[in-house]
Amino acid sequence: MDPLPADLAATIAANLARLRARIAEACARANRPAESVTLVAVSKTQPVEAVRAALAAGQTVFGENRVQEAAAKFPPLRAAHPGLRLHLIGALQTNKAREAVRLADAIESLDRPRLAAALAEAMRKEGRRPTLLVEVNTGDEPQKAGVPRAEAEAFLRACREDYGLAIAGLMCIPPAGEDPRPHFEYLAGLAAKHGLPILSMGMSADFEIAIACGATHVRIGTALFGPRPPLRAAR
Numbered sequence: 001m002d003p004l005p006a007d008l009a010a011t012i013a014a015n016l017a018r019l020r021a022r023i024a025e026a027c028a029r030a031n032r033p034a035e036s037v038t039l040v041a042v043s044k045t046q047p048v049e050a051v052r053a054a055l056a057a058g059q060t061v062f063g064e065n066r067v068q069e070a071a072a073k074f075p076p077l078r079a080a081h082p083g084l085r086l087h088l089i090g091a092l093q094t095n096k097a098r099e100a101v102r103l104a105d106a107i108e109s110l111d112r113p114r115l116a117a118a119l120a121e122a123m124r125k126e127g128r129r130p131t132l133l134v135e136v137n138t139g140d141e142p143q144k145a146g147v148p149r150a151e152a153e154a155f156l157r158a159c160r161e162d163y164g165l166a167i168a169g170l171m172c173i174p175p176a177g178e179d180p181r182p183h184f185e186y187l188a189g190l191a192a193k194h195g196l197p198i199l200s201m202g203m204s205a206d207f208e209i210a211i212a213c214g215a216t217h218v219r220i221g222t223a224l225f226g227p228r229p230p231l232r233a234a235r
């Protein structure tokens, strides 16, 4: 495991300060308090040293998209950083539900009945209840995770009524190369209709638009950590 150069820690601290300022400005333009938006630092494929650098700069909420990678990186950091919060934001296999429930403070990618059933069982067995968000495939893209638009409301009902799951909010990843605004507005409308307080939307390229549309959580990777190294290099 190569140590990060000291200047990378400084770069991450500077990027974090700049991002916090941009989030505060976007909140001010939307007449929202800056504390109404949580920055989720997406550390997928980044070495644990990059996570340590962000923690040292005061960042506490992190996002990972693979259970195994999260399991390797985060549990050892928890003792020294009791305020650390881990969000799982990637497509989740049902056979990883139990480990996901053990590891995560929030799971943002609930998108199908079998996963709802697996998470409900895992939460019962583990005695742990991570915050759950339903991921909506707002572009109805066939290759993408998330519940299709037309099924979203029925799925929200099923989570509550069939699986006894409390859903705290919604997450989406708009189609690449499209104006994200209509997707964010749709998600915000759906959350309002169902009384869901959390809206996880907006990434490095579009988080200011997401904040204008009501995002409570923005998931930012490259604008904080720089370009992602290849997966193999992440340890």
Ligand SMILES: *Cc1c(COP(=O)(O)O)cnc(C)c1O
Pocket: 042, 044, 065, 089, 090, 173, 203, 204, 205, 219, 220, 221, 222, 223
């Ligand atoms: C990788 C990822 C992000 C962060 O993307 P950036 O463009 O690097 O900010 C956000 N959300 C999800 C679900 C991701 O997989």
